[in-house]
Amino acid sequence: MAEFPFNALGGQMRPHQLASLTENDPRHATDGLIAESWLMGAEVAIAFSNFQEGVSLPTWRANVGYEEGEDWVVSKMQCGYPRFFIHPSIQKLAQEVVRRVGDPESETATLFPTPKTARICHSFIVSKVSAEEAKAIRIVRFLPSQQTEKGSNTITSSLVAVIHKKEFAPIAKQVWQHSGNGISSRRGEFCHRALEDGFLVEEKQSTTTKTQAQRPCKGPRRYQSKESAAGSSRGSSASTPVPLESTSVTNGVDDGRDYAHFIEERFGRNLSIVLAEQAKVAVRRRIAGVLTADVELPEALEATSAEGRISGISEQDVYLYPAGMSAIFNSHQTLLAARGPLKSICFGFPYTDTLKILQKWGPGCQFYGHGSSEELDDLEERLKNGERFLGLFTEAPGNPLLKTPNLVRIRELADKYDFAVVVDETISNFLNINVLRYADIVVSSLTKIFSGDSNVMGGSAVLNPHSSYYRVLKETLDREYEDLYWAEDAVFMERNSRDFISRIDKINANAEGITAMLKESPLVKEVYYPKYSPTRPDYDKLRTTNGGYGGLFSVTFHSTERSIAFFDTLDVFKGPSLGTNFTLSSPYVVLAHYLELDWVRMYDVDPDLVRISVGLEELPDLRRLFQKALEAVEKVKA
Structure with a gap:
């Protein structure tokens, strides 16, 4: 077996070690790790769980x-980053859906939790194909069978499929990737089992015949009534899709107690709606800043409405989404619904999908990729000349250059010329900086440092209660907001985030220690970190009382060969994410912008940049690993 440099403490991480770490850690006892796939004699290794893959x-x-x-x-990859690589369990569910309602030879399905999210995908595909091709693109909805209603405190899930030709999959994938609204792998597995056992059934027209309605379900006989078990076996269904307004559904089973049995067997114990809702309340309270210490769920639920990030905020101002990009996408959609079709502004070099959202949905985007004072001057001149914008989207700090926008000046321009400000705080997080006072909406990827454990996804959007847009945004969200966050994911997110506050302190200290070490090395060309950035004054204006500079930084060297030597030798986990409890590294620009390297150079982004997300390891151990990587750089000829 090839030796893989994965162990963040300097050793080699082998398959049996990964399995034992997962199986013996009680926090992960129900995470559903089903496979570890390590490639023999190759430079690629993949390990994935049933729910949150690596x-x-x-x-x-x-x-x-x-x-x-x-x-x-690519032939050896079985999984990947969730919005870029559709999880195997979701792929299997899509195949089963198409087998029932489509043509498996020529069609595939892109899966969403609600009709609204599916319609966004449907409309996007239709806009990219011919009118004739668009006729075959359709939406099919699956609903919980009538028997599931008997378990009033038990979770259920609907499922909505956009059925389209296989050649349109790259178009549908854009919606999946950019919007972040697709179903999670946990929901996918739940729906697959419910579909097979007859508890999730295709929505039918109200004229559905009795014969169709009593079609027997597939699955274990213990879930089937005597009548259904005695019926003829079910053939594949390829019926014409029906309008979403239809409410009649086929019945999978006759005994509601069997659904409780199904849930208990699926989870080990019954997972109730109440538990999921409690978890969401606790998560929202942490994000609002009401909870200022590491606490368990009961303590979080007992917490009084203490002052959060800013006065007047409560968990009612926090909206949860299935991913960070979903929070950004839906914030943009909310602003469009509240203010009408106006052009947006993307300020600073952003994470790639944010810019794509603003360009592909709505009237377009004015891009200021440097995030400089000169670009703010240009924006102000446009505003003086009468141009009007929906909102300005920015990151504080940005990814991967860790530059911080001048939010004070941006807020002044927004107030004067009437546009919203949406700030992505994912990289530093709200314990280090407080951007809400300068923003109308603050978005974040909870998948990252808020969770840390790399086994669940999530996102949030927070409204500023003092914003001039607060009332109209609240009214719009009252009409438009859908809770897309799957119950199981919420439970895992709440559990992971209980020690969020204490983890941040150690990650801040580790990152400052490593960046200081790299800054002292003549082998290093540049360290990109808020503490050493020319925009540090803008960052410091946002810092909380005890806030640090976060756990993410980027580093460059004096040649491509030296960057390669550093990355290949650095003995930490390698992958395209950040905010994990373990240190993680990637050649970020190669992964995010490989087909547009000349474009990124225009914005001072070095294609050879190495991005590091620092974890919870002991600082002396991390220093040793980074020193070894620097020694490899030194051996490369100038």
Whole structure:
């Protein structure tokens, strides 16, 4: 077996070690780890769980091979970053859906939790294909069978499929990736089992015949009534899709007690709606800043409405989403619904999907990729000349250059010329900086440092109660907001975030220690970190009383060869994410912008940049790993 540099403490992480770590950690006892796939004699290794996968591309060459679609990499990948790689359990569910309601030879399905999210995908595909091709694109809805209603405190899930030709999958994938509204792998597995056992059934027209309605369900006989078990076996269904307004559904089973049995067997114990809702309340209270210490769920639920990030805020101002990009996408959609079709502003070099959302939905985007004072001057001149905008979207700090926008000046312009300000705080998080006082909406990816454990996704959007847009945004969200966050995901997110506050302190200290070490090395060309950024004054204006500079930084060297030597030698986990409890590294620009490297150079982004997300390891151990990587750089000829 090839030796893979994955263990963040300097050793080699082998398959049996990963399995034992997962199986013996009680926090992960129900995480559903079903496979570890380690590639023999290759530079690629993948380990994935049933729900939140990890992918490792441990060398620079492997990352380039992935981007170029080289078979020695992509043929061995069984999973990947969730919005870029559809989880195997979701793929299986899509195949089952198409088998029932489509043509498996020519069609596939993109899956969403609600009709509204599915219609966004449907409309996007239709806008990209011919009118004739669009006729075959359709939406099919699956609903819980009538018997599931008997378990009033038991979770259920609907499922909505956009059925389209396989050649349109890359178009549908754009919606999946950019919007973040697709179903999670936990929901996917739940729906697959419910579909097979007859508790999730296709919505039918009100004229559905009795014969169709009593079609027997597939699945274990213990879930089937005597009548259904005695019926003829079910054939595949490829019926014409029906309007979403239809309410009649087929009945899978006759005994509601069987559904409780199904849930208990699925979870080990009954997972109630009450538990999921309690978890969401606790998560929202943490995000609002009402909870100022690490607490368990009962304590979080007992907490009084103490002052959060700013006066007047409560958990009612926090909206949960299935992913950070979903929070951004839906915030943009909310602003469009509240203010009408106005052009947006993207200020500063952003995470790639944010810019794509603003460009592909709505009237377009004015992009200021440097995030500089000169660009704010240009914006102000446009505003003086009568241009009007929906909102300004920015990151504080940005990814991957860790520059901080001048939110004080942006707020002044927004107030004077009437546009909203949406700030993504994911990288530093609200314990380090308080951007809400300058924003109308603050968004974040909870998947990252808020969770830390890398086994669940989530996102949030927070409204500023003092914003001039607060009332109209609240009214719009009262009409438009859908709770897309799957119950199981909420439970895991709440559990993971209980020690969020204490984790931040250690990660801040580790990152400051490593960046200081790299700054002292003549081998290093540049360290990008808020503490050393020319925009530090703007960051410091946002810092909380005890806030630090976060756990993310980027580093460059004096040649591509030296960047490769550093990355390949750095003995930490390698993958395309950040905010994990373990240190994680990636050649970020290669992964995020491989087909637009000349474009990123225009905004001072070095294609050879290495991005590091610092974890909870002991600082002396991290220093040793980084020193070893610097020694490899030193051996490369100038």
